[in-house]
Amino acid sequence: MAVANAVEWTRRHLIGLEDLSREEIELVLDTAPQFLAVQQRESGIKKVPLLQGRLVVNLFLEPSTRTRVSFELAAKRLSADTLTFTSANSSAVKGESLHDTLANIEAMHSDIVIIRSGFAGAAAILARRHRSHIINAGDGAHEHPTQALLDAFTIRQHVRARRDDPEATLDGLRVAIIGDIANSRVARSNIWGLTKLGAHVTVCGPRTMMPPHIERMGVEVTSDLREALVGADVVYALRIQLERQATGAFPSLREYIRLFRVDNDSLKVAPRHALIMHPGPINRDIELAADVADGPRSVILEQVSNGVAVRMAVMHLLANSASVAPEGPL
Numbered sequence: 001m002a003v004a005n006a007v008e009w010t011r012r013h014l015i016g017l018e019d020l021s022r023e024e025i026e027l028v029l030d031t032a033p034q035f036l037a038v039q040q041r042e043s044g045i046k047k048v049p050l051l052q053g054r055l056v057v058n059l060f061l062e063p064s065t066r067t068r069v070s071f072e073l074a075a076k077r078l079s080a081d082t083l084t085f086t087s088a089n090s091s092a093v094k095g096e097s098l099h100d101t102l103a104n105i106e107a108m109h110s111d112i113v114i115i116r117s118g119f120a121g122a123a124a125i126l127a128r129r130h131r132s133h134i135i136n137a138g139d140g141a142h143e144h145p146t147q148a149l150l151d152a153f154t155i156r157q158h159v160r161a162r163r164d165d166p167e168a169t170l171d172g173l174r175v176a177i178i179g180d181i182a183n184s185r186v187a188r189s190n191i192w193g194l195t196k197l198g199a200h201v202t203v204c205g206p207r208t209m210m211p212p213h214i215e216r217m218g219v220e221v222t223s224d225l226r227e228a229l230v231g232a233d234v235v236y237a238l239r240i241q242l243e244r245q246a247t248g249a250f251p252s253l254r255e256y257i258r259l260f261r262v263d264n265d266s267l268k269v270a271p272r273h274a275l276i277m278h279p280g281p282i283n284r285d286i287e288l289a290a291d292v293a294d295g296p297r298s299v300i301l302e303q304v305s306n307g308v309a310v311r312m313a314v315m316h317l318l319a320n321s322a323s324v325a326p327e328g329p330l
Helices: 020-039 066-077 098-106 122-129 147-161 185-195 225-229 241-245 254-259 300-319
Strands: 055-060 081-086 112-117 133-139 174-178 200-204 221-224 234-237 274-277
Touching: 020 066, 020 147, 020 185, 055 066, 066 081, 066 112, 066 147, 066 300, 081 098, 098 112, 098 122, 112 122, 112 221, 112 300, 122 185, 133 147, 133 300, 147 185, 147 274, 147 300, 174 185, 174 225, 174 274, 185 200, 200 225, 200 274, 274 300
Parallel strands: 055 081, 055 112, 112 133, 174 200, 174 234, 200 221, 234 274
Antiparallel strands: none
């Protein structure tokens, strides 16, 4: 299977989208359709040998189902060998440092290590000292780059279909991201990615869930849901992190639902073509009404399907990047 332009990718790791150029983001998006086609083969053989003989390790130190399973499936469809370590079965629970954990994994000759951690910057720190290709699967409230890449890919597919233009871009597209912006690594990566691709992004949520100076990232800010939804081509609802409700970020779920839930009533001011997106898991009828999540404008399950193809593309590009030695101890 030939993948066009793979030699143009020069990065050893994928830590976040803040440091990527528009051209690098578009390279991932342009590579993904070939892997989406692998998933849709009528023959039923949904594998290619591009990572045959390579070892891909999932190191998930935070709970995850969708992201972990998506990466596992992506690696297997590339014919890689896979190992998965979770927070429950990692020696980190015994006090072992992340560096020691990864050093022991690399002693098994790992090629790609996918890490999810509750600590912002964990993936970047590991990438400086270790030889494996590091993919950030979420670090604290910092970034979740592959989620933003699959979101951009999903949006671009629909924009191209609606405009009947296979070369259409996201330039000028209006995207509203609704919810707990302050605690969301998905929001941050999407802001970096979508604005670099030319989209206009508005973030909306309670002021207590809005990071200070978020407008410096090039977004518009509002606490009025309907203002955010007017003219929005994409409505992206974020999960309300109920585990953080003890901090009193908003008075009550009832109050949040009244002011910020995306439902058919609030969507009356949005264009008919507006896409409904969510990174999952959904708190149904809290941040997103169930009939909207399951409705005709929802592309949530497409996000899941596209996630496997985009992660296949990322792993392929990293594995075929120029081999650059790590920088050494910090």
